[in-house]
Amino acid sequence: MSPILDIRGLTVSLPKQADRPYAIKDITFSVNAGEIVCVVGESGSGKSVTSFTVMGLHDKRALTPVAGEILLQGENILNASDAKIRRMRGEKMAMIFQEPMTALNPVAPVGDQIGEMLEIHTNLSASKRKAKVLQAMRDVHLPDPEKMYHSYPHQLSGGQRQRIVIAMSLVLEPVLLIADEPTTALDVTTQAQILSLIKELQERRGMGVLFITHDFGVVADIADRVVVMQNGEIVEQGPVDQVLGAPEHPYTKMLIAAVPSMTPPEREEVTGETALSATRLNKQYGHKGLFGGGRVVDAANDVNFIVRRGETLGIVGESGSGKSTVARCVMRLIDPTSGEVLIGDTDIATLREDKLRPHRRDIQIVFQDPYRSLNPRRTVGQSITEGPVNFGVSQAEALDRAKRLMSIVGLAPEALDRFPHQFSGGQRQRICIARALAMEPMVLIADEAVSALDVSVQAQVLDLLEDVRDEFDLAMLFITHDLRVAAQICDRIMVMRKGVVVENGPTAEVFSNPQHEYTKALLAAAPGHGTFDKESA
Amino acid sequence: MLYYIFKRVLMTIPVMVIVALFVFLMLRLSPGDPAAVIAGDYATAEDVARIREQLGLSEPIVVQFTKWLGQLAQGDLGTSIFSNKPVAELIAQRIEPTMLLALTTIIFSVLVAVPLGTLAAYRAGSWIDRVVMLFSVGGFSVPVFVLGYVLIYILSLNLKLLPVQGYRSPFTEGIGPFFAHITLPTLTLSVIFIALIARMTRASVIEVLEEDYVRTARAKGQSEFKVLMRHALRNAAVPIITVIGIGIALLIGGVVVTESVFNIPGLGRLVLDAVLARDYPIIQGLILFFSFIYIVLNLLIDLSYSLLDPRIRY
Known part of the structure; x- marks a missing residue:
């Protein structure tokens, strides 16, 4: 054949x-x-x-x-x-793409976008086209196709959009x-569903x-x-x-x-002093309308945790779980609706901006996208020294510190004069880590800090994060959607879903004996679970 | 949506009051006796006194403003000092030529500029793109009066294709004479708007052509023409519509030079005459009228966004 x-x-x-x-x-x-x-x-x-x-x-x-x-x-x-x-x-031949968020035309109803395929390639009448589109939508298990036919892409979830793209690409039964x-852009549980859908359709149609x-x-x-x-x-x-x-x-x-393996390594309990704690932390978005209308979303609801120096707490969840909201509240990048956030023994949850400023240096963050979190028009050295200089460190001393940090994160100190675009993604993430460390913080937040990196680079950056945590005795809050990464680096794990913490415990326990249904579902959905982790099963 | 429109319409009231306040103060806060300023250098004492009386300048300023606002609310924009006709009537007489010239210009500009800009975007970097952009830069640079006289010289005086100047109403004098007379000013005015709209279209379409959904459309096997029409243009429309809306507003408010060159009895000429004659009531009335037009156009532009893009809902 x-x-x-x-x-x-x-x-x-x-x-x-x-x-x-x-x-x-x-x-x-x-x-x-x-x-x-x-x-x-x-x-x-x-x-x-x-x-x-x-x-x-x-x-x-x-x-x-x-x-x-x-x-x-x-x-x-x-x-x-x-x-x-x-x-x-x-x-x-047909193609489906990485970004379901942008692969569909935002100004056309999704049904029409599937129907366009039939319009281009067949002479079917409008009513026959519509019937075929609805059948294609049923084939990819979309709920209520008649209604969804007229929806616009922004009204659908990422998984639903990807199903629309799949329905569109397969409506003419390509070989x-x-x-x-x-x-890649989908949550693990959605990813598992889309993978099984592709497999199902592929087997059915050969x-x-x-x-x-x-x-x-x-x-x-x-x-x-x-x-x-x-x-x-x-x-x-x-x-x-x-x-x-x-x-x-x-x-x-x-x-x-x-x-990364899904089997967490043996870890000893960390007993350092508490560097960061959150008590009954709440963040609500939206507000009630005048006549009881409006919509309030609890992005974070009664979140409690502590992080000790030398310890890594992982917050794991899918998109919309509230994990990044928690990180941002703790950083005071956004204001919590209620609750306490203690750094050392100062409650910063409600501090006024001028009182808050001296505490900003105690808590630093590394973001997900190393391509966008460094100012492209400033040299790496300027980016790293800016923070300390703002807090009264002399330019010479800040530069000295930047040089030391560059070698700690594995880059040449001479590279301080270069611009971000001259570095690879992994190198930029190292620079972001150096920038955070230059402030000599107590707490380091890594918000999906390795998610955008290739696996080989990811492993190195994870090692680096662990090294600097030990060297500077940092408390680390590690936000991630990736269970494999969490297993490798976190001492304890909090699983969040829709703003609520559903499970909380030492990493090894959560992985070997998950209590909550959602945690079990997450673990089961992790891709390659059966292949790479046979020994743990 | 209806609630939003209602809110926006209500919001025009405070905006208009603030505009009215500025217009009112403009005259009162200018140095010296406003009546003397209006009357000019060769006025007699009686003239000044008559003007002061006519404008009610001897009353306290707050009373003056309240009275004036009351008149405005009834649609009374005041009375021209020189012709003694109501300002509202003078404006009404001049609206037709200006509106129709704005309409022909914007229609012609859009019909030429949007396809040109789209073509330039689609062939970005090619010679077609360069020619369109060169024309665009040129169109911005040539003053309207130069272009107007050049067109008159070539098309009217040399080739004798079109009448030199003047205006014929399509309602009373027929469609044929109307188009014969409106063509030259339309061409003259269009050049700068074609330049502007073509540039904006090009930039917007270039951006949209990089989007993932354009790639998706191609992956469906859609033809390039339909990729542009169905997927690119509508997504690129919001900035283009904005520029067109601003263009209409400018055309209604600011075609003083063109109307002078082509001797069209429109609002632009009224502005010019009023300024030269220091006929303050007319100037005030015109500023208020133009402000109102701008506010209405802005509302229409905002509402058009939600028709073009389902993600925008008010």
Whole structure:
């Protein structure tokens, strides 16, 4: 049987000023009917370029296929006319994307957006189109399709939007589905549902799926075969059991080893003095209308915790759980509605801004996105020294401190004169950590601080966070949606859902003996749970 | 939504009162005797006294303001000092040419500028884009009176295609003469608005073309033309509509030069005549009228947003 998609010796060149001549080089692999092939790699590996080139959606100003062929059911896409490729898109191959939030047109009802596919490729009457759209929406298990047909994307959740995109891509029953990180932007429980939906539809229709991901957990759950890419080249490919069970290439081995284990290491109870505590912390958004209307959301409801020096408390939850709200209240980036926040023994929950300022240095934060949390027009040195100088440290001393911190976070002190764009994501996160440490805080908050990083870099930054916590005797509040990361770094864990803490305890206990249903659901939904954590089961 | 409109309409009242206060103070706070200022350098003492009496300047300032506001509330904008006609009537006489010129100009500008801007955005960086942008910069730079006289010279005097000047009402003198006379001023005025709207369209569409949903539309196999029409343009519309709305407001309020060049008896000419004659009641009336038009247009622009984008709800 000939494969549905056959990529042979595909090479795509980059423009001259790029850091390497080819985005992808000599790529050869195939996807058969009824098969899910995962292309896995870190950022810059060329996995997305590969998928977009198949669809003919690559950025044609920068990327040029210069060698090889892409055969879709025997027909070379690279030689096809624009009209021909347009016909193939949707009819023979379809794509789902990473960001369900932005992949749909915000000003058109979702039903019409699915129907557009039929409008382009078929001559069906309007009523037949609508019937087909509703059927497609039922196929992806959307509730109440008749009503949702007229909804706009912003009225739906991320998971529902991704289902709409899937319904849209599959309404014409293509033979090949390309999925580019389709679950990366979703919560774990939603991710598990979308993965099983893709698998269900793929089995029912016998189509081939080209699945792009960076997450080995997802690979373990869904792949039949795996293609591992690094710097634009394939380093290893084979059946999933072989690649995950007995990887041959050192890069594959490194990637698999870098997946954090769900089994927390043994940890001793930390008994240092209490650095941060929250008591009956509440944060409400919105307000009651004049006539009882309006809507009040409890973003955080009766949250209590303490963090000792030298200890890491993890707050784990999905989007909307209130974990970031808690971090922001504790930082006083937003004002809590009620409750106490003690730093040392000062309650900062209701302090006026001028009284609060001296305490700001005691509590510092590292944010999720290292690309946006440093001012692009200031040198790294300026960013790091700004805080201490604001608190009366002399410029020379602040610079001295910045140099010391740069070597602590593993960067050259000379790099202080450079600008953020000259660093990689992992390096920038190191800079953000140095910036936080420059204030000599008692408490360090890491708000999804490793979520945007590749796994290999993630492991290094986690190690660094643990090192600086010990070296400076910090109390650390670690906010994350990722249970694997939480297992590795946290001494204790708080699980939040819809603003409420549902479970709270030492990490090992929460993982081995979860009490609350929601915690159990979260643990079960973690991708690759069956493959990477057999020993713990 | 209805509640929002109601609220916005109510909000125009305090805004108009504040505008009225400024208009009122403008005259009273200028140095010297306002009556003497209005009367000019060659006025006799009787003239000044008559004007002072006519404007009620001898009463206390608070009484003057309250009286004036009361008149305004009844639609009485005062009486022209020189022609002795009610200001409201003078404005009403001049509205038609100005409104129609604004209408033809904005329609023509939008019809030309939006496709040009979209094309430039779609082919960003190409020669088409450069030509459109060059025209845009040029359109901003050429003064209206220069362009007006150049067009008159070429199209009217040399080619004798169109009448030189003047205005014909489509209601009393027929559609044909109306278009013959309105074409040149429309062309002249349109150049700068085409430049402005095309630029804004280009910038907005370029931004939207980078969005994920445009990629999704292409992934569906949609043709490039429909990608632009169905997905890009409507999402790019909010800033474009804003510029068009501001354009209409400017056209109604500020076509003094064009109306002079083409000898059109519109509001712009009335502004000019009133300023030159220091006919303060007319100037005041016009400022209030233009402010009102701006407020109404702004409300309409805001409401149009919610029609274009379902995420915007009031």
